[in-house]
Amino acid sequence: xxxxxxxxxxxxxxxxxxxxxxxxxxxxxxxxxxxxxxxxxxxxxxxxxxxxxxxxxxxxxxxxxxxxxxxxxxxxxxxxxxxxxxxxxxxxxxxxxxxxxxxxxxxxxxxxxxxxxxxxxxxxxxxxxxxxxxxxxxxxxxxxxxxxxxxxxxxxxxxxxxxxxxxxxxxxxxxxxxxxxxxxxxxxxxxxxxxxxx
Numbered sequence: 001x002x003x004x005x006x007x008x009x010x011x012x013x014x015x016x017x018x019x020x021x022x023x024x025x026x027x028x029x030x031x032x033x034x035x036x037x038x039x040x041x042x043x044x045x046x047x048x049x050x051x052x053x054x055x056x057x058x059x060x061x062x063x064x065x066x067x068x069x070x071x072x073x074x075x076x077x078x079x080x081x082x083x084x085x086x087x088x089x090x091x092x093x094x095x096x097x098x099x100x101x102x103x104x105x106x107x108x109x110x111x112x113x114x115x116x117x118x119x120x121x122x123x124x125x126x127x128x129x130x131x132x133x134x135x136x137x138x139x140x141x142x143x144x145x146x147x148x149x150x151x152x153x154x155x156x157x158x159x160x161x162x163x164x165x166x167x168x169x170x171x172x173x174x175x176x177x178x179x180x181x182x183x184x185x186x187x188x189x190x191x192x193x194x195x196x197x198x
Contacts, residue, residue: 153166
């Protein structure tokens, strides 16, 4: 007698009444959930997004390098500051390199300056989706494990698109972390505009 397949975390989420096909903050669980920008001064950038666009509060992580990080196939020593907030249901990420190590962020800065960097695309099928992008001719520019327990991979789509595509693996602590940031943005009154990521 064949044993039934063990339900995935995705299946359990749907069985518990989760929005079918959506992450907790309302974006598609197989589509774009994030837009990211490289900035020269993350503190100044957060102030501008708050004052000019009313986006906040921001959740700041002063140092991020990833676990088991590889840049263009080699171990990465890049370190960056990053901040996240929400504009409606869209996650916005700001990234400031903290050192001069080669990175996907330095690539864009050196090529065309600060500004738009990548789209973050959610996936429950990380390895399959990475393989599909690679089969289409997009090499892995950066890959690492993140503190939420998942993985991210930046695929080099810059010949066809004005930025990278970052695949963001769903599961682990993804929902609690991102949903906390999203909930803070609902009816935000402008108080405490920069908060700790952790």
